[in-house]
Amino acid sequence: xxxxxxxxxxxxxxxxxxxxxxxxxxxxxxxxxxxxxxxxxxxxxxxxxxxxxxxxxxxxxxxxxxxxxxxxxxxxxxxxxxxxxxxxxxxxxxxxxxxxxxxxxxxxxxxxxxxxxxxxxxxxxxxxxxxxxxxxxxxxxxxxxxxxxxxxxxxxxxxxxxxxxxxxxxxxxxxxxxxxxxxxxxxxxxxxxxxxxxxxxxxxxxxxxxxxxxxxxxxxxxxxxxxxxxxxxxxxxxxxxxxxxxxxxxxxxxxxxxxxxxxxxx
Numbered sequence: 001x002x003x004x005x006x007x008x009x010x011x012x013x014x015x016x017x018x019x020x021x022x023x024x025x026x027x028x029x030x031x032x033x034x035x036x037x038x039x040x041x042x043x044x045x046x047x048x049x050x051x052x053x054x055x056x057x058x059x060x061x062x063x064x065x066x067x068x069x070x071x072x073x074x075x076x077x078x079x080x081x082x083x084x085x086x087x088x089x090x091x092x093x094x095x096x097x098x099x100x101x102x103x104x105x106x107x108x109x110x111x112x113x114x115x116x117x118x119x120x121x122x123x124x125x126x127x128x129x130x131x132x133x134x135x136x137x138x139x140x141x142x143x144x145x146x147x148x149x150x151x152x153x154x155x156x157x158x159x160x161x162x163x164x165x166x167x168x169x170x171x172x173x174x175x176x177x178x179x180x181x182x183x184x185x186x187x188x189x190x191x192x193x194x195x196x197x198x199x200x201x202x203x204x205x206x207x208x209x210x211x212x213x214x215x216x217x218x219x220x221x222x223x224x225x226x227x228x229x230x231x232x233x234x235x236x237x238x239x240x241x242x243x244x245x246x247x248x249x250x251x252x253x254x255x256x257x258x259x260x261x262x263x264x265x266x
Contacts, residue, residue: 018197019093019104021053023205024127024178025159029053031093041092044069048085050162052105052114054174056122059111068170086112124178131181133187143192150189154208157175157182183212183219199230215246 020030027050029036038046045070066078073081090102097103106113116122118265130153137145161175186209193202206223209216220243227236 012071015177018117019056019114019115020054020120021116021120021122021124022158023050023124023162024157025056025163027053027162027164028256030128038092041088045085045088045092045171046080047165048082049089049114050113050165053122054115054124054171056164059108059113061111063110065112068141068168072086087209092162117206122155123158124161127153127178127182130156135187143196147189147196150185150192153185154182157185179212183209183216186212187216187222190219190226194222194226194229199226202226203230216249 017032020033022028029038029049037051041049044189048065051065051068052223061080062082066073066075066082070078070081086105086107090097092104093104094102100107103117104115116125130149133149134146134153136150137143157178161178162171165171186205190205190209193199193205203223205224206219206226210223213219220239224236224239224243227233227239227247
């Protein structure tokens with residue numbers, strides 16, 4: 001995604017057409033390609049935008065939103081806070097928009113949906129789309145397409161989902177789910193690249209998997225196998241030793257010689 005280097009206020013223009021959202025590795029939002037200065041927006045309203053951004057394009061029922069963001073309040077107070085927050089965001093993102101005419105925050109019955117608009121995008125949605133493309137490619141046996149889609153998915157996954165929200169309960173499950181999916185994507189990419197004889201590329205993918213989950217058994221085995229096939233015996237030995245320590249820390253015992261890795265093209 002290309003962006004301007006100079007932050008602007010969201011009220012700088014009334015002709016906004018699209019949003020670009022980044023939720024992995026740190027939240028960012030652009031309006032019409034320009035970074036938005038939202039330092040004047042109240043913290044809970046910022047949290048509301050991040051919550052909606054993590055589910056961009058999907059309707060989210062108001063009960064889910066209020067339970068996530070205002071769990072300590074009675075229902076009526078929480079719903080009122082939601083209405084105020086949504087109104088604030090609409091004014092912030094689309095200054096001067098008439099009531100009910102927002103293009104970005106759309107109400108559908110008791111649900112709200114954050115739309116990015118034509119030309120917009122979300123890294124979470126792009127990540128999901130890339131993984132869907134992986135499944136389609138593998139179902140048809142198109143290995144090169146699967147590899148491209150896996151690379152696209154890992155390019156989108158820049159880090160944990162919304163790290164700004166820390167250990168907030170509402171983000172933990174989705175954060176772990178996305179991290180797990182990225183780990184499995186990296187492992188699959190390592191296996192496919194190894195099957196294509198691209199040992200060095202497989203090493204990079206396996207290392208990415210282990211950065212995300214240092215206990216992933218297949219990630220370690222693929223890394224060791226790829227290093228051996230690349231002729232880097234010393235690196236393979238070091239990785240084997242580290243793998244054994246990981247297994248011992250889990251109470252599994254020494255790994256010994258890793259099980260053979262059988263990889264085939266998708």
